[in-house]
Amino acid sequence: MNNIISESEMKFIGYYRLDIRGTKFVWNNRLFIKIYKNAERFIRSLFESGLIDELTDKNLFVKTWISDLHFENCDLVLEQDYYPLSLGLEYWSNSMIVDAALTFAKAAEICIQYGFSIVDTHKNNILYVNNKFMICDIGVFDVEMNYGKYTPVIRNIKSNFSYPLLAGKKDLLGDETTFKVTCLDEEHRMRCAYPNVPYKIVKMILKYNGVCRETCKRNESEIISNNNFVKNVIVKLISIYTTKVYLNNKEHAKEKTIHELEKLSKNLNQYDLDNIDSTWSNYHKKMDINIPSERFIKIMNKIKDLNVIDSIELGGNSGFFSRLLLKNGAVKSAVVTDYDRGAIDKAFKETKKRNDNIITYRVDFNNISNETSQKLKSDILICLAMTHHLILAQGVDIDCMMETMRALTRKYIVVEFMPLGLWGGGELPEIPEWYTLDWFIQHFNKKFDMIEYFETEPNRIAIFGKVKE
Numbered sequence: 001m002n003n004i005i006s007e008s009e010m011k012f013i014g015y016y017r018l019d020i021r022g023t024k025f026v027w028n029n030r031l032f033i034k035i036y037k038n039a040e041r042f043i044r045s046l047f048e049s050g051l052i053d054e055l056t057d058k059n060l061f062v063k064t065w066i067s068d069l070h071f072e073n074c075d076l077v078l079e080q081d082y083y084p085l086s087l088g089l090e091y092w093s094n095s096m097i098v099d100a101a102l103t104f105a106k107a108a109e110i111c112i113q114y115g116f117s118i119v120d121t122h123k124n125n126i127l128y129v130n131n132k133f134m135i136c137d138i139g140v141f142d143v144e145m146n147y148g149k150y151t152p153v154i155r156n157i158k159s160n161f162s163y164p165l166l167a168g169k170k171d172l173l174g175d176e177t178t179f180k181v182t183c184l185d186e187e188h189r190m191r192c193a194y195p196n197v198p199y200k201i202v203k204m205i206l207k208y209n210g211v212c213r214e215t216c217k218r219n220e221s222e223i224i225s226n227n228n229f230v231k232n233v234i235v236k237l238i239s240i241y242t243t244k245v246y247l248n249n250k251e252h253a254k255e256k257t258i259h260e261l262e263k264l265s266k267n268l269n270q271y272d273l274d275n276i277d278s279t280w281s282n283y284h285k286k287m288d289i290n291i292p293s294e295r296f297i298k299i300m301n302k303i304k305d306l307n308v309i310d311s312i313e314l315g316g317n318s319g320f321f322s323r324l325l326l327k328n329g330a331v332k333s334a335v336v337t338d339y340d341r342g343a344i345d346k347a348f349k350e351t352k353k354r355n356d357n358i359i360t361y362r363v364d365f366n367n368i369s370n371e372t373s374q375k376l377k378s379d380i381l382i383c384l385a386m387t388h389h390l391i392l393a394q395g396v397d398i399d400c401m402m403e404t405m406r407a408l409t410r411k412y413i414v415v416e417f418m419p420l421g422l423w424g425g426g427e428l429p430e431i432p433e434w435y436t437l438d439w440f441i442q443h444f445n446k447k448f449d450m451i452e453y454f455e456t457e458p459n460r461i462a463i464f465g466k467v468k469e
Contacts (some may be wrong), residue, residue, distance in 0.1 A: 021139040022078070031082035032067060033138055040076045046141055051114040055135070060107045062127060062136045078138065085375040089123040091361040093345040094165055096133075098268045099352075100126050101161035103133040105261045108153045112258060117142050121156040131352050131359070154260050165268070279340055284320040292324055295456035299384070299414060302452075302464060304330045306412050308379035313337065314365060314408075315386035319347035322358055322382070335376055337363035365404065366396065373407035381409035385460065388418035392435065398443045406447040406467065413448055413465045420459040437461060 011026040021043065022035040035043050046052050047066065055061035067079040089097060104121040111117050118140050125137035287293075292300070303311070303325060309332050313322045316336035325331045336351075336358055338344045348360040361376070368376075383405065390396040405413060417440045421431045441450065441463070448465030456462050 026082070026084075027069075029082065031080045032069060033064075033078040033080065034071060034074055035076040035078065035138075037074065042143070043076060043078070043138060046116065046138070049114050049116070051111065051116060051141075054110060054114075055107055058106075058110075059132055059134060060103055060110070062129075062134045064138065080136070083127050083129050083136075086127045086129055087361055087372065087375060091363060091372075092128065093341060093348050093360065093362050095345050095348050096128065096360070097161055097165050100128070100133045101157050101165075101268055102265055103135065104153065104157055104161075105265050107135055109258055109261055111141065115143075118153045119156070121153060121160050123160060128359075130357075131348075131355070154257075154264055157264060162268075279342075283343065284318045284346075287320050289320065289324055289327060293457075295460060296321055296324060298454070298456050299462050300325055300328060300330050302462075303380060303382075303414065304328070306380065308412060310334065310378040311380045311382055312376050312378040312408055313382040313384075314363075314405075315339075315383065315389075316347065317343045318350055319356075319358055319360065321384065323350070323354070323356055326356055326358065331380075333357045333359075335359045335361065335378060337361050337376070339364050365390065365401075366394070368404055368407070370407070373404070377408055377410055379410050380412040380414065381405055383413070383415040384462075385416050385418065387415060387440075388421050392421050392432075398440070399446065402443055402447045409467060411467055412451075413467070415444070415463050415465075416456070417453075417461045417463060418459050419461060423459055 020036075021039045022033045024031065024033050026032070052061065052064060056063050062081050062083070064078055064080045067077045069077040069079075071077065089100070092100070100123075101121075103126060104118060108118045118135075119142045120137070120140045122137075125135060125140050126133050127136045300321075308330075311322065311325060311331045311333075312335040313319070314337055316322055316338050317340070319334075319336040322331075322334035322336045326334060334357070336344070336347050337360070338347065339362060341362060344360055344362045347358075350356075351358045351360055363372070363376075387401065390401055391398060405415070417437055419437060420428060421435060422429050441453070444450070444463060444465060447468060449468055451464040451466055453461055453463040
């Protein structure tokens, strides 16, 4: 039976009118793409060719199929697996960004074999799901590119992913100047994408993009991004100034493009962080998951008693404790977060190698938005050996800290209090008079009902609580 729904029932996603292929929307917690009339034939050809099936089978593209929904003046609606909880590039480690770039490169090679191309490798067009990256936007595909001029997919991958990778690596090496230039700055990305294009032309492109976005925000029916005259002028200007690869033989051009994609994939390895130590990257290095400490066993057994499904760990380093919980059946899935680039990079690599049911994100505790909290929220929040750094080293207000923690858990929390403060062995540091267990519990009780607390080892007290009703 054909289903017809009205626009009033839809929840549109992002700059939904900017896509030249269709409009994305959520209906009944399902994700759909309403394909524009002028794109129907092309989108059907993607499915009929077998390209979408191959990309889906190889986990390079989110599962997408033709729906039975219909609209006025629209005969083609797609449905796609919906992953509303995925976080974007700003939460990824270097290895994660490399994997995202490689996903686009692999998909681009397959597209060439089917006579199609990938033209838009934007960070918002790919999702991190279940320890892998998958392209999620049907608008990334285009007809077979003109290989005799330039290969936009290579240029786009470099501009969208190489610079964020460089910024992350430079940050660990202490080059603050490089890191201060945000990897999400559109002007810088455009300069990377078109290195030989005069700045005046780059500014024209930026202005054009800005007008498109403002138009979409106002929900105007006239879509500037479909203004062929403006687009053709910009494309012409780019083609004039962009370095061109003139190849007479089309098949040779395809081979050249595939070779360049393979070369690009190898070059991405230069951003590996294995040989760069960060502050906390080796914190779990000597721990053996088969011989966990008594401290971890005590906390794990208590978590088992709570019968939770999933967990989120703050300051999880390389994910050792969350991995221990999964191995022993204390949780079924886990999210591991840390702000340390090297540590969370190791967590991602280890998780990928073991195929654990763990999601890793680089998260700054002091900058967690409400939207991010909702996406990360789990049955239990785990925060071990971290609060003393927040309170004593960073000066975080304890009530603000508890508020953030409350936003990240549905049911329970386990947090460690360090009575000796920042002591790490040797001489005791100076500890403020107010910094006591009673003081900590008093503020803890504002957001959580105490279940119990117990000492796990010197300078570590585990406190379990339940979210206040």
